[in-house]
């Protein structure tokens with residue numbers, strides 16, 4: 001295990017915001033993980049697991065404990081039989097590299113999740129999803145260290161308690177498990193998923209694109225929306241944590257209220273069914289209706305703002321913004337949406353605490 005002290009955390013996050021960690025351990029094996037946790041226990045330090053830092057807000061004061069930075073070597077082991085393909089993947093593997101690897105072999109099931117930044121070990125935490133797919137649809141089980149018992153266990157898909165942007169790992173069992181491996185089960189006969197309108201528009205109605213063609217289309221759509229981090233073309237619009245707010249799931253009757261407040265027919269309010277008497281509303285649409293267009297900043301020189309290409313992405317515009325700047329903007333948006341539309345927005349990225 002490699003241990004460092006007083007390590008600035010901003011460079012390890014896609015927002016490039018936040019103060020230093022008292023300790024940071026680079027974790028390249030399960031043995032490293034156990035050693036680091038024993039060290040934290042001896043020193044009475046809190047611990048936090050860091051993947052690619054793409055869903056993370058680090059406070060300006062930093063972190064007083066030990067950051068466990070996941071650096072397991074990348075590894076993807078495929079096993080095929082007639083009815084399924086199993087991919088055993090290390091937590092340190094780049095998420096997009098896994099999707100590309102599968103798509104290149106003609107395997108469908110994850111093509112819509114192309115271009116999501118971060119590591120495989122973090123993918124179950126908020127059940128990553130995009131363009132009509134969620135990772136929960138393909139996870140068979142997850143290997144994780146239980147930090148309470150220091151034993152490794154294998155949690156089935158069902159035990160992970162997946163739902164929209166949630167699992168046991170970011171709710172009832174938050175910070176209890178550290179994921180070291182994820183096993184995915186894919187259907188060799190599956191066709192790429194083209195259920196999402198943006199994606200359908202990309203192809204002829206008769207087309208039967210390959211998983212790799214869908215992978216590429218998803219990346220192009222994401223790039224146009226500033227939701228693709230491309231090291232070759234850095235942009236302030238991607239200095240974000242992706243969507244800063246979840247799409248709220250609310251009682252269906254809220255639709256009538258919003259229609260009245262905005263003076264529009266209910267049929268014009270975009271929404272999706274989300275269980276009995278519940279609907280999911282697009283947070284970006286609500287934010288725009290509450291007065292925050294793409295490219296919004298509080299003042300011309302403001303270090304933070306809304307991406308010029310996606311209303312849901314709050315960005316570190318100047319590259320030197322503080323967490324306080326970001327939180328002020330997030331609060332302003334949350335308060336205005338609540339005030340105008342009576343909808344509470346929930347932050348999607350995790351705040352390091």
Ligand SMILES: Cc1cc2nc3c(=O)[nH]c(=O)nc-3n(C[C@H](O)[C@H](O)[C@H](O)COP(=O)(O)OP(=O)(O)OC[C@H]3O[C@@H](n4cnc5c(N)ncnc54)[C@H](O)[C@@H]3O)c2cc1C
Nearest residue numbers: 051052053054055118119121122128129130178179241242
């Ligand atoms: C430009 C951009 C676009 C994005 N688009 C999407 C999108 O379309 N859909 C979507 O769902 N998300 C999206 N995200 C959010 C983010 O990429 C995902 O949530 C991703 O899975 C986070 O991975 P990470 O490795 O960066 O995790 P981190 O940000 O490092 O950590 C996130 C959380 O997971 C925990 N964690 C990380 N690794 C482990 C582990 N091995 N074991 C236990 N806990 C762990 C951390 O403690 C933290 O709570 C986007 C982000 C950006 C910046």
